[in-house]
Amino acid sequence: MTLLDRYRGALSAARRIASLHGLARRRHALTNDPNLLIGQYANLKRQVPLLYLLLIIIALASLYLMFDAVPMGVAIVSMLFVVVGTVRMVSWVWFLPPPEEISIADVRALLLRTTWAVVPICVSYLGYAFLLDHYGDASQRAGVAICLVLTAVGCIFCLMHLPQAARLVNLTTMAPYALYQLVTGNQTFLLVALIASIVTTLMIRVSLNAHEHFTELITSRAELALRRSDAERLAAENADLAMTDALTRLPNRRAFLACMEDWVRRSDRTGGQFVVGVLDLDRFKPVNDIYGHATGDQLLVQVGERLQSLGRDRLLIARLGGDEFGLLINGDVAAAKAVGEQVIELLHRPFDIDTHSLSLGCSIGFADFPGTGRSASTIFDRADYALYDVKADRRGDFAFFTPSLEKRLRNETELEAALLSADLPSELQVELQPIVSLGSGNACGVEALARWNSAAIGKIEPARFIETAERLNLIGSITTNLFVKSLAHLAVLPAGLDLSFNLSARDIVTPSTIDTLISELHLHQIAPQRLTFEITETALMRDFDSAITQIKRLRDLGASIALDDFGTGFSSLSYLSRLPIDKIKIDRSFVNNLDDPGVRKIVAAILGMCQTLELGCVAEGVETPEQFLMLRAMGYSLAQGYLFARPMQVEELQGWLHGPGGQYGVADSDTGLESDFSSAKMQRHHLPNAKFG
8 A cells, every 4th residue: 555545545534534523514603692601611611620630641641651762852842731731720720700700702702712722732732742652662652642542532521511622622633643643554553543533533422412411401591590580570570560559550558558567667676757647539439420430540540640749758659449548658747747738738739631620639647656556557547547537527637646536446446346245135225215296295106216235335325336336247237136126116005106217328228138127027017107217318328229229118018218317418309309208307406506597497498398399397306395386386297306205115105105295285375385395294304315327
């Protein structure tokens, strides 16, 4: 075989090796995936120092094998490799930044430099091996060959996460070495070189597989991190949505209460103070009823924008629900007063929505920390109670929770506890007050009045416990108990007497309560015509349509309906004409002021209206003979009050009906009548006359 044939064979072998590498297909391009680049850098930062350590060891080992056969110049070259390798190893260990601190551009540049640095390093070591091959005996030269192969193998392993560099190592060492052995004609070393080339090429394939798995791992980690980031972002967005009012974009009730809790903890540590405000819009419901909910929503948005325009760094504003807003003021009572004045002035200005100019206003209740409580829930409840108080007495203003409100709140809490634990059938009682004819002086009916003698706290005014019962949703049970007792009393009274029974605002809009009353009426076999159910205007205003439906059910039975406390609400002729009622009871405030000529005209006008609408009319709260005479002179036929009789137990009423008080001898002259009223049988008992409902 000629030298040319050997050269051609070696070239063909080199081409096959290059084909196995896929060099023409893959080139030396780096990935564009930043996560993969950082991953490659992190692995190379650990493995390249090992590569240089390997090169140092191989250089020293080769020198050791050939030490007695090489000249001093070759030894100096060996030591030069050791020095350069040591410097490079130290620079990779100590001077390159950690993966989390290096930029992608710097990583890309470093990987490119590392890839192409393989060429001069491999060429240098290959030349060093060729140089040593000219010295020593066959065993020494075999040792150098082994060192060269081990160098290639070690470099490929260390550079497996930079496959471009690993392929260059194989290409620049094994192919030239095989070609060198082919040219020198040493068949044994040529065989070793070819086998080593095949082994390293297979190692390249294995390293590529490992790198592909490494790439998949990095990619999957990046995808997992991205998904985790998306999940965290979505969780943050959901948390934000959960803490934000969808309409006004203000913090919602949950966020407000959570912030209160944080402020309480912070103030406990620092000794600071803050004020909680609960704001309720005045006249908002009529806007919704008249202009629709879309306009109401726009109005709420504008209210939120105005409140946010206060621009106070120490003020948090939230929408608590409906037309209620919350204020958190990082300051003292004086700061809260300033905020309250600003807010009230701000919300009293008209709102322009579409073509409408709408006027609202607001009421605010304040409670301060730590003055009125040490917990967020306590402070909020007391601010809400202060709001309840200000709305009851002076809408359009603000008020702070005070010791007097604290006392009232404690009383109400005590009342609630007593009512929840009460044995209602035994503790509730019914007293009856006669309704008399002003013409004959005879009793023609009685009104049932609720009384509660609590086993825990004693006698309670009806207005107090009825309001509390409505708040606790116990009013249906109370109404049923009182109605059963009233029917039992009516059964033992003369057949000519009718019974008036008061229904609360909640009763008249609760079908189940009306069902129970109708059932009890049938069970006791009482003629419905003997019953008059009294309702108030405020009960009708709660849910007019539902109230009218239940009223018609009672009237269809044959019972009468009376509008109680007339004159204290917002009655009008058109309003009354639509109500299915049979009589009106004039509020006692008119009777008490009959000395006023203006009031007398109103009372006379009410009677005229009732006559026009063909309604009965009863005057309540008659306490003096003068009131009696004026009412009778106006034409009133029915009245009740302390002048005639106080509320009493049924047994006492039976005695009163059969005694001189039950049959008034009405004189022909005013003088005789006044004499009768001044007699002992007309005693006046000034006792509370609060009704049920």
